[in-house]
Amino acid sequence: MINALPTAVARGPNLSKDRIKKRYAAEARYKFYGLAAISVAILFLAILLVTIVGKGYSAFVQTAIAIDVNLDKSLIDSDNKGDVETLTQADYRAVVRASLRNLFPAGVTRGQERDYFSVFSESAQYDVQKLVLNNPSLIGTTQRIWVKSAPDIDMLRKGYVGAADDGSQRLNLTQKAFYDKLVADGRVRTQFNTTFFTAADSREAEQAGVLGAIMGTFMTLAVTLILVLPIGIAAAVYLEEFAPKNRWTDLIEVNINNLAAVPSIVFGLLGVAVLLQWFGMPRSAPIAGGVVLALLVLPTIIIAGRSALKAVPPSIREAALGVGASRLQTIGHHVLPLAMPGILTGTIIGMAHALGESAPLLMIGMVAFVVDVPTSLTHASTVLPVQIFLWADAPERAFEERTSAAIMVLLVFLIMMNLVAILLRKKFERRW
Amino acid sequence: MTLKSLALAAAATVLVVSAAQARDQIRIVGSSTVYPFSTAVAEQFGKGGKFKTPVVESTGTGGGFKLFCAGIGEGHPDMTNASRAMNKSEFADCEKNGVKITEVKIGYDGIVFANAKNAPVTNINKGQIWLGLAKEVPVNGKLVANPYKNWSEIDKSLPNEKIEVLGPPPTSGTRDAFVELVMQDGCAEIPAAKELGMTGAKCAAMREDGGWVDAGENDNLIVQKVVTTPTAFAVFGYSYLDQNSDKIKGANIEGVVPTFDNIASGKYKVSRPLFFYVKQNHVGSIPGIKEFVTEFSSEKAWGMDGYLSAKGLIPLPDAERKKSATAAQALAPFTM
Numbered sequence: 001m002i003n004a005l006p007t008a009v010a011r012g013p014n015l016s017k018d019r020i021k022k023r024y025a026a027e028a029r030y031k032f033y034g035l036a037a038i039s040v041a042i043l044f045l046a047i048l049l050v051t052i053v054g055k056g057y058s059a060f061v062q063t064a065i066a067i068d069v070n071l072d073k074s075l076i077d078s079d080n081k082g083d084v085e086t087l088t089q090a091d092y093r094a095v096v097r098a099s100l101r102n103l104f105p106a107g108v109t110r111g112q113e114r115d116y117f118s119v120f121s122e123s124a125q126y127d128v129q130k131l132v133l134n135n136p137s138l139i140g141t142t143q144r145i146w147v148k149s150a151p152d153i154d155m156l157r158k159g160y161v162g163a164a165d166d167g168s169q170r171l172n173l174t175q176k177a178f179y180d181k182l183v184a185d186g187r188v189r190t191q192f193n194t195t196f197f198t199a200a201d202s203r204e205a206e207q208a209g210v211l212g213a214i215m216g217t218f219m220t221l222a223v224t225l226i227l228v229l230p231i232g233i234a235a236a237v238y239l240e241e242f243a244p245k246n247r248w249t250d251l252i253e254v255n256i257n258n259l260a261a262v263p264s265i266v267f268g269l270l271g272v273a274v275l276l277q278w279f280g281m282p283r284s285a286p287i288a289g290g291v292v293l294a295l296l297v298l299p300t301i302i303i304a305g306r307s308a309l310k311a312v313p314p315s316i317r318e319a320a321l322g323v324g325a326s327r328l329q330t331i332g333h334h335v336l337p338l339a340m341p342g343i344l345t346g347t348i349i350g351m352a353h354a355l356g357e358s359a360p361l362l363m364i365g366m367v368a369f370v371v372d373v374p375t376s377l378t379h380a381s382t383v384l385p386v387q388i389f390l391w392a393d394a395p396e397r398a399f400e401e402r403t404s405a406a407i408m409v410l411l412v413f414l415i416m417m418n419l420v421a422i423l424l425r426k427k428f429e430r431r432w
Numbered sequence: 433m434t435l436k437s438l439a440l441a442a443a444a445t446v447l448v449v450s451a452a453q454a455r456d457q458i459r460i461v462g463s464s465t466v467y468p469f470s471t472a473v474a475e476q477f478g479k480g481g482k483f484k485t486p487v488v489e490s491t492g493t494g495g496g497f498k499l500f501c502a503g504i505g506e507g508h509p510d511m512t513n514a515s516r517a518m519n520k521s522e523f524a525d526c527e528k529n530g531v532k533i534t535e536v537k538i539g540y541d542g543i544v545f546a547n548a549k550n551a552p553v554t555n556i557n558k559g560q561i562w563l564g565l566a567k568e569v570p571v572n573g574k575l576v577a578n579p580y581k582n583w584s585e586i587d588k589s590l591p592n593e594k595i596e597v598l599g600p601p602p603t604s605g606t607r608d609a610f611v612e613l614v615m616q617d618g619c620a621e622i623p624a625a626k627e628l629g630m631t632g633a634k635c636a637a638m639r640e641d642g643g644w645v646d647a648g649e650n651d652n653l654i655v656q657k658v659v660t661t662p663t664a665f666a667v668f669g670y671s672y673l674d675q676n677s678d679k680i681k682g683a684n685i686e687g688v689v690p691t692f693d694n695i696a697s698g699k700y701k702v703s704r705p706l707f708f709y710v711k712q713n714h715v716g717s718i719p720g721i722k723e724f725v726t727e728f729s730s731e732k733a734w735g736m737d738g739y740l741s742a743k744g745l746i747p748l749p750d751a752e753r754k755k756s757a758t759a760a761q762a763l764a765p766f767t768m
Contacts, residue, residue, distance in 0.1 A: 203472040369471040371485040380487040395671040
């Protein structure tokens with residue numbers, strides 16, 4: 001600079017008050033922009049959380065109605081057999097209906113009964129069945145049990161809908177009056193919705209739960225983790241520590257980076273072609289879903305692993321090699337343990353990404369209605385994001401709050417996974 | 433490294449196990465419109481206790497046929513749901529792969545043209561809807577880009593509001609049905625369009641200047657949007673109107689209100705038949721198919737007071753329903 005401008009007078013720093021003031025102002029502005037950006041982000045997050053929680057919290061409670069069931073022997077076990085088969089197959093619907101009729105106001109004709117029956121959930125018969133199977137000695141007695149109300153009544157109690165006789169509401173005034181009477185009799189309460197956590201999917205909102213989806217998610221992610229962790233680490237270590245730098249490794253690197261950006265549905269197509277058609281894996285099974293998600297997150301994990309390995313200072317390697325360790329010993333004893341927190345963080349964030357995916361699972365049949373809680377890797381199942389997607393499309397009003405509640409469950413999962421990532425990093429992090 | 437070999441061994445074992453396991457559960461794929469009904473039947477069927485609850489996938493009608501017709505054997509689904517009848521090329525595909533089928537018509541789904549509850553009641557006919565939504569309409573004997581901005585420009589009786597209709601995207605079966613039943617029929621009602629050679633598929637193009645808005649596959653979202661925009665109309669299936677009747681109402685098309693009774697009796701014309709198809713080759717090898725078809729076609733399921741009508745399915749007329757049930761339970765072969 002000085003050579004280029006030989007005649008220029010050497011300039012000292014401009015220490016005028018104006019200049020200093022300007023510099024401070026620039027700094028303050030910069031701070032303000034940063035703060036504004038973060039506030040906007042927090043605001044959006046807050047809006048998101050408030051809407052979801054505001055819509056979903058009511059799904060965690062449910063309206064229940066007390067009924068006095070007469071466990072009539074002539075209806076359940078008229079031949080006095082008492083074996084499990086008879087007790088399972090008995091017509092509990094008739095048992096429940098006979099007991100419900102006692103609650104109806106006098107003079108209700110058969111034609112009007114429909115309105116009254118539809119205040120209660122059809123699931124009452126299964127509650128009674130369970131009661132009898134658990135304790136057959138109750139047959140012949142009258143038991144007071146709390147059964148779920150129909151979803152329309154639940155929505156009414158929660159204040160989402162009203163009642164009218166002109167067809168503009170799902171409940172008519174007769175049903176509302178009956179409900180009010182039940183409330184006045186102390187037969188209605190709001191209870192914790194255990195079904196939501198103990199049942200799998202159902203077409204009846206009051207009987208639907210997320211346990212099936214949670215189990216499916218667990219198994220799918222377990223398969224993903226088992227595949228992704230060893231393969232990802234091996235690939236990252238080889239590429240970073242052993243691979244020669246030539247055109248081929250460059251090509252592989254470019255491809256891995258590209259794969260990380262491929263739309264997820266493509267992996268679903270791959271899953272159908274390879275896993276289902278070649279390997280004959282069952283449709284809708286966590287095993288196939290796990291492999292597809294593993295392919296999806298593998299690039300992310302390899303990239304994270306490589307940068308974690310790169311962050312280990314060369315001095316560590318040199319010291320290990322210097323005292324006579326082999327390349328493998330250097331990596332196995334020193335480099336990899338030091339890079340592990342970074343690799344694990346990358347893996348968990350990759351898994352969190354997999355947790356939120358539903359598009360690739362559509363192709364391999366996991367967007368499905370599965371009533372049984374899956375128990376094995378080959379059992380048909382869904383995962384949480386798919387369950388949310390399916391419920392969001394259900395016409396019934398009661399599924400609206402359940403959709404939000406399922407989103408809350410998914411968020412809890414995500415937060416827990418990220419928390420683990422942070423804790424691991426804090427525990428094993430090392431600074432040089 | 434040992435971890436890796438362990439994982440591979442585990443994966444290999446699982447593969448072997450999965451291949452050896454026989455399927456004892458019905459697999460159903462297909463239309464998302466039939467999904468709510470098919471799943472309700474599946475759940476009832478499973479609660480019967482004799483068979484496992486069938487797994488129902490929501491793949492869309494076209495995707496369902498593709499999977500269904502792909503072949504015979506445990507890897508292929510046993511049934512597919514459809515919101516339209518199988519077409520020639522799909523049937524040919526099935527035939528090529530040796531798939532023998534039974535077609536079962538299960539009922540109707542009404543398509544409604546609805547707006548928010550607090551908006552005025554609208555009487556509209558198909559021709560007016562077509563004029564409001566088509567990409568090109570005839571004006572003074574010439575085909576021009578749709579010039580109508582407000583409904584009242586088409587007819588004085590219609591509201592003086594901006595034309596804005598929210599509806600499903602072209603990938604949706606509801607959209608196909610709306611185009612076929614409203615747009616193409618409406619186009620045929622306009623003599624000026626006929627003179628210009630506008631028939632069939634030519635009438636199907638939707639305007640792209642904001643009058644028609646592709647609002648996504650999710651009907652609940654469309655309902656929410658139309659509630660917040662009282663001047664707009666929306667197109668979706670009748671079940672969503674039924675469930676949200678406190679927030680929205682259907683416009684009277686050709687003077688008929690979209691109600692359960694009007695759709696069931698055929699007075700309300702904008703409705704489409706729904707089907708499911710059974711793979712005869714699988715009857716006997718996969719347990720429960722026959723029983724499932726019997727459950728689906730029983731009066732307590734698809735009858736006038738059945739549990740499917742409570743879910744929004746419009747039952748077939750009595751005589752047709754009886755005929756359909758007999759044919760279904762006998763697994764009558766389907767040909768084209």
